Amino acid sequence: MNVLNRGWIAWAAAAAAALVCDPALAQGAVAPEYRWLTFAVFAAIIGVTMYVTYLAARRVKSASDFYTAGGGVTGMQNGWAIAGDYLSAASFLGIAGLISQYGYDGFMYSVGWLVAYITVLLLIAEPCRNIGRYTLADILAYRNNPKAMRIVGAISVITVSTFYLTAQMVGGGVLVKALIGIDYEYSVIAVGSLMLAYVLFGGMVATTWVQIIKAILLVIASLILVMLVWTPYGFSLPGFLGDVVADPKVQARVATLLGDPARNMSPTELGQRFLEPGLYFKNPIDQISLGMALVFGTAGLPHILMRFFTVPTAQAARTSVVWAMGIIGGFYVLTLFLGFGAAVNVGPQAIAAVDAGGNMAAPLLAQFLGGGPNSFLGNFMLAFVSAVAFATIVAVVAGLVLAAASAIAHDLYVGVYHGGDTVPPRQQVRAARIATVVVGAMAITIGIAAKGQNVAHLVALAFAVAASANFPCVLLTLHWKRCSTGGIVLGMIVGTVVAVGLTLVSPNVTYPKAVREASQKVLDGEAAKRSAIETALASGDADATATAKTDLALLDKTVQKAKDDMAKVAGKEVSIMGLEKPMFQLKNPGIISIPLGFLAVLLGSLLFRDRRSEDLWPEVYARQNTGIMASKATSH
Amino acid sequence: MAQASNIGWDKVIADPRFQVLHRKKQGFLAGLMIFSVIFYFMLPIGAAYFQDLFKVKVWGVVNIGLLFALAQFVVAWLVAFYYSRRAGSEFDRLAREIAADYETKGRA
Numbered sequence: 001m002n003v004l005n006r007g008w009i010a011w012a013a014a015a016a017a018a019l020v021c022d023p024a025l026a027q028g029a030v031a032p033e034y035r036w037l038t039f040a041v042f043a044a045i046i047g048v049t050m051y052v053t054y055l056a057a058r059r060v061k062s063a064s065d066f067y068t069a070g071g072g073v074t075g076m077q078n079g080w081a082i083a084g085d086y087l088s089a090a091s092f093l094g095i096a097g098l099i100s101q102y103g104y105d106g107f108m109y110s111v112g113w114l115v116a117y118i119t120v121l122l123l124i125a126e127p128c129r130n131i132g133r134y135t136l137a138d139i140l141a142y143r144n145n146p147k148a149m150r151i152v153g154a155i156s157v158i159t160v161s162t163f164y165l166t167a168q169m170v171g172g173g174v175l176v177k178a179l180i181g182i183d184y185e186y187s188v189i190a191v192g193s194l195m196l197a198y199v200l201f202g203g204m205v206a207t208t209w210v211q212i213i214k215a216i217l218l219v220i221a222s223l224i225l226v227m228l229v230w231t232p233y234g235f236s237l238p239g240f241l242g243d244v245v246a247d248p249k250v251q252a253r254v255a256t257l258l259g260d261p262a263r264n265m266s267p268t269e270l271g272q273r274f275l276e277p278g279l280y281f282k283n284p285i286d287q288i289s290l291g292m293a294l295v296f297g298t299a300g301l302p303h304i305l306m307r308f309f310t311v312p313t314a315q316a317a318r319t320s321v322v323w324a325m326g327i328i329g330g331f332y333v334l335t336l337f338l339g340f341g342a343a344v345n346v347g348p349q350a351i352a353a354v355d356a357g358g359n360m361a362a363p364l365l366a367q368f369l370g371g372g373p374n375s376f377l378g379n380f381m382l383a384f385v386s387a388v389a390f391a392t393i394v395a396v397v398a399g400l401v402l403a404a405a406s407a408i409a410h411d412l413y414v415g416v417y418h419g420g421d422t423v424p425p426r427q428q429v430r431a432a433r434i435a436t437v438v439v440g441a442m443a444i445t446i447g448i449a450a451k452g453q454n455v456a457h458l459v460a461l462a463f464a465v466a467a468s469a470n471f472p473c474v475l476l477t478l479h480w481k482r483c484s485t486g487g488i489v490l491g492m493i494v495g496t497v498v499a500v501g502l503t504l505v506s507p508n509v510t511y512p513k514a515v516r517e518a519s520q521k522v523l524d525g526e527a528a529k530r531s532a533i534e535t536a537l538a539s540g541d542a543d544a545t546a547t548a549k550t551d552l553a554l555l556d557k558t559v560q561k562a563k564d565d566m567a568k569v570a571g572k573e574v575s576i577m578g579l580e581k582p583m584f585q586l587k588n589p590g591i592i593s594i595p596l597g598f599l600a601v602l603l604g605s606l607l608f609r610d611r612r613s614e615d616l617w618p619e620v621y622a623r624q625n626t627g628i629m630a631s632k633a634t635s636h
Numbered sequence: 637m638a639q640a641s642n643i644g645w646d647k648v649i650a651d652p653r654f655q656v657l658h659r660k661k662q663g664f665l666a667g668l669m670i671f672s673v674i675f676y677f678m679l680p681i682g683a684a685y686f687q688d689l690f691k692v693k694v695w696g697v698v699n700i701g702l703l704f705a706l707a708q709f710v711v712a713w714l715v716a717f718y719y720s721r722r723a724g725s726e727f728d729r730l731a732r733e734i735a736a737d738y739e740t741k742g743r744a
Contacts, residue, residue: 239696
């Protein structure tokens with residue numbers, strides 16, 4: 001134990017040092033003279049979470065402790081932890097950014113992320129708690145061929161987690177760079193090693209607490225910002241949104257988005273358009289497809305499923321989903337104010353000038369509300385929000401790594417290699433820790449290797465695979481008498497292959513020709529825009545000059561990006577699949593791959609009968625509904 | 637794993653009380669799930685094909701589309717609340733009765 005604690009302290013110190021002693025600080029949203037503030041807030045958060053990990057490390061003795069915190073988490077704690085596991089930087093920064101740039105569509109996008117939990121609550125959480133143990137494969141292996149289930153289950157869990165993890169690592173690296181100007185590689189290493197410190201030493205106990213602390217911080221930060229945004233309007237929704245509609249920055253943004261049709265619209269009409277659908281989503285089928293992936297995919301995400309094994313009973317699992325829905329839903333309602341608040345106060349153009357994706361909306365809003373870029377309070381608030389964003393990434397990554405490590409150590413090493421539970425507890429924990437290090441190292445390596453790649457679609461892909469492979473398999477093994485080993489194997493293969501295959505030939509992948517054409521268009525239009533801005537700069541009008549300056553920064557950024565894109569695709573003609581243009585037109589494969597996944601489980605089950613699957617059906621059926629012996633599944 | 641237990645699982649699922657629990661639960665869950673899915677997909681469908689309706693202003697600048705999106709949150713919470721109340725007051729009691737009965741028998 002002592003060795004472990006010493007190792008833990010050294011690790012924590014090294015991870016902190018990687019952050020603070022970074023020799024290569026570039027320009028970020030936080031001004032250099034205030035960077036120490038961000039580090040101070042960081043240090044406080046890291047200090048608290050590390051202390052929790054230190055306490056947790058002493059409690060991790062068995063595999064059950066490591067994977068599921070011994071099943072001793074309460075419903076309310078688990079609800080907060082689910083929220084912390086689920087609300088990634090993409091939700092905190094991404095959705096607020098989307099709303100600040102596209103208005104209504106950004107808010108609409110957030111709805112599916114909450115509705116997903118109805119599926120989890122009604123169909124998945126309680127039965128899984130009643131018959132599961134540590135992993136997704138445990139549920140599948142209960143009545144079907146254990147070896148086969150552990151192999152396909154582990155492959156699927158590792159696939160989904162790797163997609164999600166890559167998106168988080170790359171997204172996290174980019175964000176930390178944009179926020180505090182730490183070099184991309186250092187950010188990835190810092191995120192990775194901090195996460196490893198939590199998971200490796202504290203297992204699920206520490207991961208749970210890191211997620212709870214992060215969720216609380218996220219809610220507090222959002223609440224403060226929303227209070228500051230909304231108070232001037234006396235908490236009136238029409239009053240606040242009326243200001244959004246009347247804002248010239250918002251009106252200008254809508255005019256840019258609409259192009260020619262905007263010429264006949266009055267400023268008020270343009271502003272009102274920001275509260276109406278259609279500025280971001282152009283293809284309704286695509287949107288329905290994405291909605292399906294979200295609503296059915298969340299229930300198949302391994303790191304979310306795993307959280308239900310940490311509570312003692314089905315009732316506690318239910319309570320945790322209800323809490324999670326309250327927190328997650330409440331948070332998304334707050335993003336409405338964060339996004340629109342950032343649009344009014346900071347301006348869509350100024351946000352896009354810092355980060356084209358709009359990710360800096362919430363941090364810049366915080367800085368503005370505190371008193372602007374030159375004030376102490378403004379920078380303190382920016383530092384706080386940046387530190388929360390960082391904690392957010394670490395907490396999500398920790399949950400993902402734990403899920404992937406459990407698939408390797410519990411399913412593949414103990415289940416397949418050793419053929420069952422004959423491995424002594426200490427060795428199981430050691431296997432889990434080794435797997436954690438392997439997955440963590442892999443995450444850091446992939447994160448660094450994928451620098452500069454467009455990985456935003458990987459989260460959607462993770463949801464699509466979870467919805468098309470994991471969800472049908474878990475649902476049907478729980479609720480369908482005839483479901484068999486053959487059905488699950490076929491369902492996992494078809495769901496995963498179709499979802500990944502369609503994505504590879506979809507518009508998500510880079511098509512060099514299209515990139516070149518789009519970039520050329522930007523470069524061709526540059527001269528005209530530049531002269532218009534220069535005219536405005538020369539006009540002498542203070543308002544016009546300020547707007548022109550923002551526009552100029554945005555133009556420089558867009559042109560630079562177009563040049564970079566041109567350089568990236570130079571000499572290339574076809575996508576990684578050898579295509580000139582997308583073969584499959586939807587960005588999300590869900591609408592095709594989810595029904596096919598279900599069909600594959602049905603067909604496979606009917607074609608390949610399995611005695612074991614049928615014999616054990618009464619047990620699965622009775623246990624998931626009554627919870628008989630559920631407590632015994634966690635005790636050893 | 638727990639398969640080694642001597643609880644007669646066939647007897648559990650043939651138990652009339654289990655049948656009642658399962659029938660009630662199944663119908664309730666299926667109804668709630670179908671309602672939730674339809675209600676959710678009305679949002680993207682409405683936003684794409686019923687834009688004129690979504691654009692109607694009803695409360696200052698607040699339009700039907702915004703209210704409908706906000707209603708999605710309220711309805712999701714109500715579904716969660718409704719389900720957990722029904723489960724807590726009825727399903728849990730039935731399940732506990734059956735479980736207590738068979739767990740005792742299983743040990744005997």
